[in-house]
Amino acid sequence: MIVHSIFFYFFSIIAIFSSLMVITSRSTINSVFFLILDFISVGCLFIMVGAEFLGMILLIVYVGAVAVLFLFVVMMLNVAEQKQSWFIGKKSTHIPTGLIVSVLILLELLVVVGGWKYKEDVMSSSTLVLSNISNTHQLGLVMYTDYILYFQLAGVVLLLAMIGAILLTFRERVGVKKQSYLNQISRSPSTAIELREVKSNEGVKIDD
Amino acid sequence: MIEYLQFLGQEVYKIFFLLIPILVSVAMIVWLDRRVWGLVQKRKGPNVVGPFGLFQTLADALKYIFKEIIIPASANKTVFILAPIVTMTLALVAWAVIPMSEDLVLSDINVGVLYLFAVSSLGVYGIIMGGWASNSKYPFLGAIRSAAQMVSYEVSIGIIIINVLLCVGSLNLKDIVIAQKELWYVVPLFPMFVIFFISALAETNRPPFDLPEAEAELVAGYQTEYSGMMYAMFWLGEYANILLMCAMGSILFLGGWLPIINIYPLNIVPSPIWMILKILFLFLLFALVKAIVPRYRYDQLMRLGWKVFLPFSLVYLVLTASFLFYFDKLPKGNF
Incomplete structure (x- = not known):
């Protein structure tokens, strides 16, 4: 020990x-x-x-x-x-915002912890710990049976956050040439190269 | 108290006898890599120092030890020195859970696969730290590239691992190997094995995905400012990581220490030898790919990771799960 x-x-x-x-x-x-x-x-x-x-x-x-x-x-x-620490510096604009946020979080925590209620059969489900099933199996047994709804909802919330982040940062720029990998890979010499005969002292006109 | 000390001494002894073979095999593998590379290009490769040039890596390491370590004046000293140490340590620490045979493993933990995955995902820190602390543009660009690359390919490696776990029903590496007694997973999950192999190439920054150190664009990437022993530690850590990925591939797909078929002349061969042969086979593939395939462009690399591998492995995951469910082959576990 x-x-x-x-x-x-x-x-x-x-x-x-x-x-x-x-x-x-x-x-x-x-x-x-x-x-x-x-x-x-x-x-x-x-x-x-x-x-x-x-x-x-x-x-x-x-x-x-x-x-x-x-x-x-x-x-x-x-x-x-930062040359100066945040509480000595002249522009301490972060302090009010920080205080408000932290007080809010403290209140929320108090509400949550104060209103905490254990599940009714919490003792019976915690006896699982005593048996010799591995930790991962135990978690799976609880998560995919009793708490399946919350588990799935958490997944949906995460998905929403991801979609939101993509939507916020996505912008379509005009006039940008896009690469098509299929075209790049499927190019062959017969379509990409054109042979011209060039007469001396005369250029050749390339049109495309 | 004496008991504890004895226990501690025993553990240290075991760790010592795990690390020495790994370090020696890393040195040998570097030689093998260069040798294969040479043979593919019709050169001889390193063949002067010792028999067949086997001691070439030792000679190189000796050279690195006696070289001066240069720390750039504008570098962040602590992080700069820490970076190669982190790389090397993480590459070696992961070997604690690799089972070489039924009972030859340093620590047989329940969540072995997760441990391996966690340690290999930490590997990116050595590179980021090295690139940032050098305080120079090429190392930084190399570090950013490599971090993005490693994070992207970890996602598909994770899903591939889930594929295997679905068939096994346990996170223990031993259980994973024992579950393959009937059939190696390389047969039913062959597409996953291919994707795992390619992702492992990207994860270890091997060609054709060695963009973090693309010498034409970034000098030497995140290692540009490193010299002497610190460079050597990056280099050895990289090869230890490659060996680790080979070991992971052979445990997940090639049946670890199990013989090819369980018949008389094959099953008396000691199991560690089978494991080593499988690791070597995968490493030979790594070396051949390095010699044969040209380097990818960066956007192609990202596209391959996110738009090809990720959807494909997800679809295959659903396929595996439905197959196992429909034919009632889901592992029942021990409860």
């Missing part, structure tokens, strides 16, 4: 430290790197409590895909390192 707790404290200290660094670090790139470190250590904590599927999915989805996009955006924006 000692080794277990040593690893627990190791990962949780890294998680807390890096999440603090995310919000205090001056350079945005470093923030993203610490965010990734945070995700990884939380994933390790998940694995330690036996939720191996959740831990791996956290790594694949958040670290492998979402954080890469974060990093992309931050690198492309090329945000300069």
Whole structure:
């Protein structure tokens, strides 16, 4: 058990430290790197409590895909390192907005946690944990039976978000030549090359 | 406490005896790659250092160790040094779950496939970090290209893995191999095997998809500013990743450590040898593709990933699922 707790404290200290660094670090790139470190250590904590599927999915989805996009955006924006920390600087325009948002989120959390009700037969379904079925099977058994509607709805919401993002960024530009791969591949010398006889001292007229 | 130390010592010992063969085989595989490349182009390839030139990679590594490491003045030092370390570590860490035989595996975890997938999707960080920290335009462009490429092809690799998992009903790599005792998945899922192979080429930045380091456009891509041992670590990490992809392909489709047919002279051959032979076979395909196929254009690469592979593997997934459901062949699991 000692080794277990040593690893627990190791990962949780890294998680807390890096999440603090995310919000205090001056350079945005470093923030993203610490965010990734945070995700990884939380994933390790998940694995330690036996939720191996959740831990791996956290790594694949958040670290492998979402954080890469974060990093992309931050690198492309090329945000300069802030010379002054945000609470000393003269233009502290972020503070009111930030306060409003965080108070709102706090209120929402309070409402949600306050109104929390467990499912009626939660004890009977949690006994699954004791049996020797693997973690992934257990999740599947619950997700595709009791919570199938919510699961599908979450998928639809994600799909909507994707369609919305595509719609927002999609614009049709006029006057842009489009490449047709089929035409490019199916070109042959007989249609692409034309042989002309050129008389000396006279050019040849190419019309197309 | 002494028990724990003993346990720890044992684990370290095991890890050591996993890493040494992998590093040696990476060196050998680099030699094999160059040799095949040479043979295809009617050259001899490296044949001077040691018997058949086998020690060429060792000589190269020695050269890299004694070269000076140059860090550009405007680079972000920490990230610059971290990048090759991340690449190399991630390439080696994934080998922990690869089963070489029924009981020759470092850690036999329930979610082996997910672990492999997660580690290979983390591989992109080494490249992005290296490209960004160099603070120079070619490395950055190379890093951006490679990140987009790897993220795109991971999607189709994920769906291909789901195809296999549907037939197995378990995320454990051992179970996946044992489920292929009757029939290797390369037969019923042959189109998926082809797509997996091509996606693996793109995932490891191998030709014909080596756009991140397209030398005509980007000098050497994300490795432009690297020199000495740090460059060598990128290079070895890349080959370790290629070996890993070959191992993944042989576990998912070619029946891992299982012999071709379960008859007398074939099934007394030790299982690790079968596994190694399959990895080598896939690697030979990798090397031949590198020698034969010209480089893709970047938009063609993206089109292939998103508009051809993704829809095709999704359709094949639905097909597999319906087939298994209709003929009542869905794996029942252990409950």
